[in-house]
Amino acid sequence: MAAPPYPARWSVLGRAAFPFRAVFVSLPRFAYRWFRGAPRWLQAVLLLVALGAGGSGGYYAFHTRMETLKHRKVGGAWQRFEQALRAGREPEMRAALDDVLAADPADARAARWRQALDTGEGDPGDPVMVFYTLGMNLRQGKLAEAAREADKRLAHEPHDWSARCVRAQAALARGDRAAANEELDKLISADDPRSNASPVNLLQAIHLFRALGRDTASLRNVAQNHVVEQLRRPSAQRRPPGEKALLVEFYAESFEPTADKPQPPAVAQGWAPAARLADQATDEAIEAGDLTALARIGRAGPRLDAGLRMLRRHDQITAEQFTDLSRELEDRTRRAWQAVRDKDPKNPEAYRGLADSYWRAGTAEGRRLALETTVEGLKATGGTPQLYLVFSNILKLLGHPEAAWNELSRAAEERPGEPVLWMLASEAAFAAGRRDLVLHACQKVREKDPDNRWATLTEARALLEGGYPQQAVELLLKFGEPALAAAPGAGRVFARALTEAGQESRVEGFLTLAEQAATKANAPEAAVAVLVGWSEARPADPERGRTIAARADRLLARWPDDPDLYRVRAAALFAAAEGTDPPWDQTRVREAAQAAERLRAKFPDDPEAATWLGWLRLAENKPERALADLAPLRTPEAAPRLTAPQIELLGAVYRRTGKLDEAVRLLKPAADAPEAPAGVFVQLALAYHDRGQPDEARAALERARNRPRTPREHADYVAAYRAIQR
Amino acid sequence: MTRLPTALALAAALCAASTAQPPAPPAGDAKARELFKAGKFDDALKELQALAKTDTKQPPPKVTLAAWFFEARQGPAARQMLEQAAAEDPTHPSVYLLNASFAFGEGRVTDTILSAQKVLELASNPRWNPQQRSRFLREARTALARSFEARQDWTAARDYLTEILKDDPKYGPARQRLATAVFRLGKPDEAFAELQRAYKDDPASELPELRMADLYAAANDAAKAEEWFKKAIAAHPKDPKAVRGYSIWLLNAGKGDAARQYADEAVKLDRAGEDTLKLQGLMARYSRDYAAAEKIFEGLHQQHPNDPFAAWNLALTLAESGDKEKQRRAVEVAEAEVRRNQQAPEGYAVLAWCCYKADRLDDAEKAVVPLIQAGGMPSRDAAYFVAKVLAEKGKYDVAANVLKAADQAHGVYVYRADAQKLLAEVEKKLPKKDEKK
Numbered sequence A: 001m002a003a004p005p006y007p008a009r010w011s012v013l014g015r016a017a018f019p020f021r022a023v024f025v026s027l028p029r030f031a032y033r034w035f036r037g038a039p040r041w042l043q044a045v046l047l048l049v050a051l052g053a054g055g056s057g058g059y060y061a062f063h064t065r066m067e068t069l070k071h072r073k074v075g076g077a078w079q080r081f082e083q084a085l086r087a088g089r090e091p092e093m094r095a096a097l098d099d100v101l102a103a104d105p106a107d108a109r110a111a112r113w114r115q116a117l118d119t120g121e122g123d124p125g126d127p128v129m130v131f132y133t134l135g136m137n138l139r140q141g142k143l144a145e146a147a148r149e150a151d152k153r154l155a156h157e158p159h160d161w162s163a164r165c166v167r168a169q170a171a172l173a174r175g176d177r178a179a180a181n182e183e184l185d186k187l188i189s190a191d192d193p194r195s196n197a198s199p200v201n202l203l204q205a206i207h208l209f210r211a212l213g214r215d216t217a218s219l220r221n222v223a224q225n226h227v228v229e230q231l232r233r234p235s236a237q238r239r240p241p242g243e244k245a246l247l248v249e250f251y252a253e254s255f256e257p258t259a260d261k262p263q264p265p266a267v268a269q270g271w272a273p274a275a276r277l278a279d280q281a282t283d284e285a286i287e288a289g290d291l292t293a294l295a296r297i298g299r300a301g302p303r304l305d306a307g308l309r310m311l312r313r314h315d316q317i318t319a320e321q322f323t324d325l326s327r328e329l330e331d332r333t334r335r336a337w338q339a340v341r342d343k344d345p346k347n348p349e350a351y352r353g354l355a356d357s358y359w360r361a362g363t364a365e366g367r368r369l370a371l372e373t374t375v376e377g378l379k380a381t382g383g384t385p386q387l388y389l390v391f392s393n394i395l396k397l398l399g400h401p402e403a404a405w406n407e408l409s410r411a412a413e414e415r416p417g418e419p420v421l422w423m424l425a426s427e428a429a430f431a432a433g434r435r436d437l438v439l440h441a442c443q444k445v446r447e448k449d450p451d452n453r454w455a456t457l458t459e460a461r462a463l464l465e466g467g468y469p470q471q472a473v474e475l476l477l478k479f480g481e482p483a484l485a486a487a488p489g490a491g492r493v494f495a496r497a498l499t500e501a502g503q504e505s506r507v508e509g510f511l512t513l514a515e516q517a518a519t520k521a522n523a524p525e526a527a528v529a530v531l532v533g534w535s536e537a538r539p540a541d542p543e544r545g546r547t548i549a550a551r552a553d554r555l556l557a558r559w560p561d562d563p564d565l566y567r568v569r570a571a572a573l574f575a576a577a578e579g580t581d582p583p584w585d586q587t588r589v590r591e592a593a594q595a596a597e598r599l600r601a602k603f604p605d606d607p608e609a610a611t612w613l614g615w616l617r618l619a620e621n622k623p624e625r626a627l628a629d630l631a632p633l634r635t636p637e638a639a640p641r642l643t644a645p646q647i648e649l650l651g652a653v654y655r656r657t658g659k660l661d662e663a664v665r666l667l668k669p670a671a672d673a674p675e676a677p678a679g680v681f682v683q684l685a686l687a688y689h690d691r692g693q694p695d696e697a698r699a700a701l702e703r704a705r706n707r708p709r710t711p712r713e714h715a716d717y718v719a720a721y722r723a724i725q726r
Numbered sequence B: 001m002t003r004l005p006t007a008l009a010l011a012a013a014l015c016a017a018s019t020a021q022p023p024a025p026p027a028g029d030a031k032a033r034e035l036f037k038a039g040k041f042d043d044a045l046k047e048l049q050a051l052a053k054t055d056t057k058q059p060p061p062k063v064t065l066a067a068w069f070f071e072a073r074q075g076p077a078a079r080q081m082l083e084q085a086a087a088e089d090p091t092h093p094s095v096y097l098l099n100a101s102f103a104f105g106e107g108r109v110t111d112t113i114l115s116a117q118k119v120l121e122l123a124s125n126p127r128w129n130p131q132q133r134s135r136f137l138r139e140a141r142t143a144l145a146r147s148f149e150a151r152q153d154w155t156a157a158r159d160y161l162t163e164i165l166k167d168d169p170k171y172g173p174a175r176q177r178l179a180t181a182v183f184r185l186g187k188p189d190e191a192f193a194e195l196q197r198a199y200k201d202d203p204a205s206e207l208p209e210l211r212m213a214d215l216y217a218a219a220n221d222a223a224k225a226e227e228w229f230k231k232a233i234a235a236h237p238k239d240p241k242a243v244r245g246y247s248i249w250l251l252n253a254g255k256g257d258a259a260r261q262y263a264d265e266a267v268k269l270d271r272a273g274e275d276t277l278k279l280q281g282l283m284a285r286y287s288r289d290y291a292a293a294e295k296i297f298e299g300l301h302q303q304h305p306n307d308p309f310a311a312w313n314l315a316l317t318l319a320e321s322g323d324k325e326k327q328r329r330a331v332e333v334a335e336a337e338v339r340r341n342q343q344a345p346e347g348y349a350v351l352a353w354c355c356y357k358a359d360r361l362d363d364a365e366k367a368v369v370p371l372i373q374a375g376g377m378p379s380r381d382a383a384y385f386v387a388k389v390l391a392e393k394g395k396y397d398v399a400a401n402v403l404k405a406a407d408q409a410h411g412v413y414v415y416r417a418d419a420q421k422l423l424a425e426v427e428k429k430l431p432k433k434d435e436k437k
Helices: A012-016 A018-036 A040-087 A090-103 A108-119 A127-139 A143-156 A161-173 A177-185 A199-211 A217-232 A234-238 A241-252 A265-288 A291-313 A319-343 A348-360 A364-381 A385-397 A401-414 A419-431 A435-448 A453-465 A469-479 A481-486 A488-500 A504-521 A525-536 A542-558 A563-578 A586-602 A607-619 A623-629 A644-656 A660-672 A678-690 A694-705 A711-725 B004-020 B030-037 B041-054 B061-071 B075-088 B093-105 B109-122 B130-150 B154-167 B172-184 B188-201 B208-218 B222-235 B240-252 B256-269 B274-286 B290-303 B308-320 B324-340 B345-357 B361-374 B380-392 B396-408 B416-429
Strands: none
Touching: A012 A018, A040 A090, A090 A108, A108 A127, A127 A143, A127 A161, A143 A161, A161 A177, A161 A199, A177 A199, A177 A504, A199 A217, A199 A241, A217 A234, A217 A241, A217 A265, A234 A265, A241 A265, A241 A291, A265 A291, A265 A319, A291 A319, A291 A348, A319 A348, A348 A364, A348 A385, A364 A385, A385 A401, A385 A419, A401 A419, A401 A435, A419 A435, A419 A453, A435 A453, A453 A469, A453 A488, A469 A481, A469 A488, A481 A488, A481 A504, A481 A525, A488 A504, A488 A525, A504 A525, A504 A542, A525 A542, A525 A563, A542 A563, A542 A586, A563 A586, A563 A607, A586 A607, A607 A623, A607 A644, A623 A644, A644 A660, A644 A678, A660 A678, A660 B030, A678 A694, A678 A711, A694 A711, B030 B041, B030 B061, B041 B061, B061 B075, B061 B093, B075 B093, B093 B109, B093 B130, B109 B130, B130 B154, B130 B172, B154 B172, B172 B188, B172 B208, B188 B208, B208 B222, B208 B240, B222 B240, B240 B256, B240 B274, B256 B274, B274 B290, B274 B308, B290 B308, B308 B324, B308 B345, B324 B345, B345 B361, B345 B380, B361 B380, B380 B396, B380 B416, B396 B416
16 A cells, blocks of 8 residues: 555645645745746747737726626616616617617617617617607607608508508598598408507507497407406506506497497496406595696596496496496596696696586586586686687587577687687587577688688588578588588588589589599498488478488498488488378378388487377377387476477377376477477377367467468378368 | 686586576476466566576567466466566567567457568568577468458458468468458458368368358348358258258357257257357357257356356346346356456356346446447447346436447347347437437
8 A cells, every 4th residue: 555645644634735735835835946947038038929929818807897797887777778668768778878879889780779769760770769759750740751760660560550550540630531431451360479469559449440430349359358357467457557547548439339239248347347347446646646647537538438328228237336437437437627727727637527426426416516627627727729619519408509609709809810719619609509600700710811711611611501401502612512522511511502502413413523522432431421411401301302212221231220311211201291281191101101110220329210200100000119219308307308200209209108197297388389380289189189178279279370380280280170171 | 717716606606506506497387377367477587587598489478477467367467577588589579479478368469560561671680590580470471460350451462371381281261361352352252262271181171162151241242142151051961061051050040940950950960069069059059949058058168168258148047037036046156257268258258248137237237347338339239138127227328329329330149139128218218419418
């Protein structure tokens, strides 16, 4: 056995350190001794080599360290930038970019971002940057620039919803509805991940669909399928208030708009989480001073209110629940708008939102607060047209349109640079039945702007309603028929004016122009407006009614879900049935009843559908059915709003169903009105006759005799005379 | 925004008002009328103002209120209210229409024409929609036509009636009046054509031949009148109106027997008809069969308590019965009718006669005062009743004048013989002309 290389008396530690001693002590000592003994030239060479190696190593170590520190700084700044980008906080983004460029002035990406933020033009090769500049331009209202960025975005993501929606919006803004529709046609399913669809895009798409008159059912389905689920997720609670508000707004869009069927269960079940989220969003937004989120919460109020009413309508919530939930909703909405108002007292939307909320309460106190809030807003904002509109609407609803005229015309006189005030004043004058004041307002606008389109159209409307159709036609022709046909409001007035001026033969040609405009815009409004105007023309003509119904059928083949087409068709067929001599040709009555039933199926609350059906059932000799069909007019809520023709119809139905006392009770006060139509007296005379009151019957009939009568009223009068004389 | 505080005050006031009323009150002004009847004029005005706010087609509230005051015979209040309405909205045609109505009621035909012409001018304001304009024009033209009829300016009346019928060709009453105007202008064929059209358009219009007969009768052309009555019966053999009309004409002409024949015919065609019963009652009364007349008029009065014809004839029949109790009731019936219908001069004459028959001569004299003040008698029989009372009171000169005027008038004269006898008696009691001198 060989002896160990260390002395035997060494301790264990000494023995363990033996190899290190060999390397660190013995070997350097050996090297030193060798170097000392080496030749001089070798010593010099070796010294130079050692110094060179040491210098190079030190230099390399220093630079590596510096580079590492720079990368660390730039990385941190980019990280902050990404976070700010996700949150959309531009000042922080700019600060982060400054840091990047300070650390690395040669950072090209940072420079490009900096330039993009300054100019709004993104690098086409950077999809993220393009996405941001797209949104930035949109927020700044630069629609054309946003559309340019959308093009860049679509080069990378051809199915991106936000880019498509921006392009559609830009097309709509420049009046190219066809292009807008084309863009929306290219939207793929929101469920497809390539769509990058978010609640923001979906809301934007919904607004665009509405503006273009497209059916929003597909988008609503997305809301119903996804948003309600998102509301329930715990992650929703962690979102910032703006995103919470966005989810709530999108939930409000998930309600089915038609009242003929209950809301989907997911929507009904979504109310509680949506309300909770909205409350949180409101609290957080108030605390953070996030006015955008607060305004979103406020804007969602009216839609949520409508949704809540629909839930109640189909007993998906109880009456007590409705009361409580409605109160909570309005409290929250008001809180949101009050916070906006407190932070930004010159924001007219806050006053309008508050006034709307108070008005929805439906109480005298609510009406008072609505008006007070609007007046307060007018005072605070210096009187914006938006608030004057609310002011005027409230006064009109309160039955004081003349007060609205006084205030608006005064404001308009004081501020001649704002013709919109004269426009609002003229609307109030229309509501007050003062066509002379309407014409005065138009004249005022034209003094400043002789070619003002609104003034011309309003003047034409006033002339037409005042019984001067030929003058209305001449005035409107300034625009040219193609332009009139493309604008629904003008088209409606023009079609009616042509008919009443004895130029009905020109309406067909005008309708063709309107249909072409509708086809181009892929929306039926223009053509429907012409049909509506045509059917409104007086005196009514049964043959015209049939023609209009045929044209409505043609349009329905293309736009089968347009509610106005159903309404105009039903109205036209009713006129065709009522206006024959003698009235109520049975074949036409059946056709008209079918049309009215279709309308009612689509819109159960439509009072006109109920009225038409009532008359048609009587014509079919089915008074009991008429009584059932008139249920919407027989409610206590409907009673104060019944028109004289509706009272006449109800009286006739009550009489024919043997409810003579009810008939007299209803008809007698209506007959006392100075403008009571002959039909009311005819039905009252018959009711008295059936009750065995011949003197009263004859007196009522004599009053009918001395009133102007429509052909149908005249036929009823003659029949009543014969019945009473018999 | 200098006046915004004012606007706020206005808003508060409006809202305060809105708390008291629903946004849309029910159709009609029944509530306002009830308040008016209860004497709450301010409340009625407020109610009407609320109604006008919801329906801009309503006439100005003060015009409605003025009309109600007028109906309630509160002339000064009506006039005052109308003046206020005119001050508030001097371009509203309703103001001048009511003014025309007041004027016509008071016999101021020229004022009526001026007011109605103002309405024609104001109706062209673009403020009014075609329905409103049409109503204003129709009412103004109706007032003008009526005024020119009163002036017997048949050309102007015809022109205005033609205008009315242009807008509403099936307006039966206007076409009948047009026929009258055309007849008065000496164009009976055109008049008949208009009457035929009126009857075709409006079955409540009179039978054309019957109306022609009436027009000839009013023109004192008995032969032509009779010819047209016969034409009416030939053209409408199943219509009781034709035989009834002829029968009444014969009765008024003093041809009782001939009248009875047609009255029987009317009974065959329409036994229970109100007009047939009236005819039978008259025949019985004129032939002094008071028991039969009483039975008929009693039934008619019960069935139609608001019909003055039944009430007056019942009262006269009871008064003539000779039974004290019935005569007392006759006075009650006549008094009730005068209270109910104070504008009808015939009622005062009937009341005077009933009082006279019931030996209440002072009351009878009081009853004739409004008739003497008015200066004209509603009928020849009424003149006899008044003259009898005046003669009993020793006012022979007035009685004689009344009787002489009645003698020269046209129409029914049941008491002709009695009147002639009375005139002879009265004249005897009058001082001779020489004595006067």
